[in-house]
Amino acid sequence: MDQAEKLRDMMKMQTKEKKLQARIITVTSGKGGVGKSSISVNLALEFKKQGKKVIIFDADFGLANIEVMIGAIPKYNLADLIYKGKELKDIIVNGPMDIGFISGGSGISSLSNMSKDQVLYLVYKLRELENLADIIIIDTGAGISDTVLEFVSKSSEILLVATPEPTSITDSYALLKALNSRKDFDNTDSVIKVVANRVVSRDEGDNLYNKLSVVVNKFLDVNMEYLGMIPVDTNMSMAVMQQKPITLAYPNSQASKSIEQLASKLLDIEISEDEKKNGIAAMFAKMFKGKKGGV
Numbered sequence: 001m002d003q004a005e006k007l008r009d010m011m012k013m014q015t016k017e018k019k020l021q022a023r024i025i026t027v028t029s030g031k032g033g034v035g036k037s038s039i040s041v042n043l044a045l046e047f048k049k050q051g052k053k054v055i056i057f058d059a060d061f062g063l064a065n066i067e068v069m070i071g072a073i074p075k076y077n078l079a080d081l082i083y084k085g086k087e088l089k090d091i092i093v094n095g096p097m098d099i100g101f102i103s104g105g106s107g108i109s110s111l112s113n114m115s116k117d118q119v120l121y122l123v124y125k126l127r128e129l130e131n132l133a134d135i136i137i138i139d140t141g142a143g144i145s146d147t148v149l150e151f152v153s154k155s156s157e158i159l160l161v162a163t164p165e166p167t168s169i170t171d172s173y174a175l176l177k178a179l180n181s182r183k184d185f186d187n188t189d190s191v192i193k194v195v196a197n198r199v200v201s202r203d204e205g206d207n208l209y210n211k212l213s214v215v216v217n218k219f220l221d222v223n224m225e226y227l228g229m230i231p232v233d234t235n236m237s238m239a240v241m242q243q244k245p246i247t248l249a250y251p252n253s254q255a256s257k258s259i260e261q262l263a264s265k266l267l268d269i270e271i272s273e274d275e276k277k278n279g280i281a282a283m284f285a286k287m288f289k290g291k292k293g294g295v
Contacts, residue, residue: 021279022055022133025266026155029162030171032142035197036161037065038240039230039259040139042247044099046263047135055092055100055133057280059108059151060141067103068243070095078107081125082118088128096248100133108147111287119288127281136280143171144178153185154286159227163198164208173215180220184286193227195262205229228265230258 025043029036037060044054058066067073072095080086092100114122129136138155140148152158152175162172176192179185194212196205209226216224233255239246247256 021282022130023135023157024138024155024280024283025135025157025159026138026140026151027159027161028140028148028152028175029142029160029168030144030173030175031168034142034161034163034168035230035236036142037139038069038236038245039159039161039195039197040137041066041069041095041099041245042256042259043263043266044135044137045097045245045247046260047267048097048099049260050263050267052134052267053100053132054135054137055102055129056095057102057104057136057138059104059138059147066101066139069245070099070101071243072101074101074103074105077103077105078122079105079110080107082107082110082114082122088125088132092132096245111147111150114288119284123281123285123288126284127279129280144175148175149178149182150287152179153182154283156190158190158192159195160192160224161195161197162208162212164196164204169208169212172212176216176220176222176224180222187221187223190223192222192224193266194224195227196229198232199229200232202229228258228262230255230262 027036027040027043040056044056047054056066056070060066072093074091074093076084076086076091078091081088081091092102095101138151140151142148160172160175162168172194180187194209196208199205199208205228206226213224213226216222231254233246233253235250235253236246236255239249242249246253247259250256
């Protein structure tokens, strides 16, 4: 029996032992600078406050936004798990309120070059996350790079963060258009939940979503709904300067209250059985299916 066969047998045993899957929420945006990573971190903290075990997976290779926000610098990243024999516990660091954090680091850029054995090993190790978290938040890079689209296209629950700036709305549409054109994107299994960030009023948030939905409904075959808004809040800038998440630095601020409401709304959404089966390991397995290193 070769290494790949051994790993497949071990994965089958894992599947039998563990029925429940962690909920996967992928947070993305059409352009940078719209507050995507801040929303990821603050949602994680609100989920934690509501009794959930949460891990953030930083899939934004090249940037360290989340590391700065949570004040936790990882010693190891995904590449160390894949290539250097580190265990999953070695690459998870604890942030505020003990939310977990995994840096994709250089491991993200090398995913497409992995061998079949390496893919199987990665998927096998990621199954361990199902025992450690109720919710895994994947914070992608911004834009329409292949890596971003790989993560988003394999996700059943997607948060799209946009601001009222025309370029943000245009780039959000470009992301959805690129996603819609992919053969591996199943629009029947995915819902794009739009978050309007840095708006001056609820009406401006509604208008942002309406502008985007008009063109999406006309030209694309994508399921989209409005999750809610986060207002412009001077406390956010102050929290950034302090390198603290706003929900901890200013828990009674308008932005914090809005994020709390978004978290509660997400927890109230009933997840289908199919989505429950699509854990983090299954998501990565789908990313490599049919490729050189596919499982």
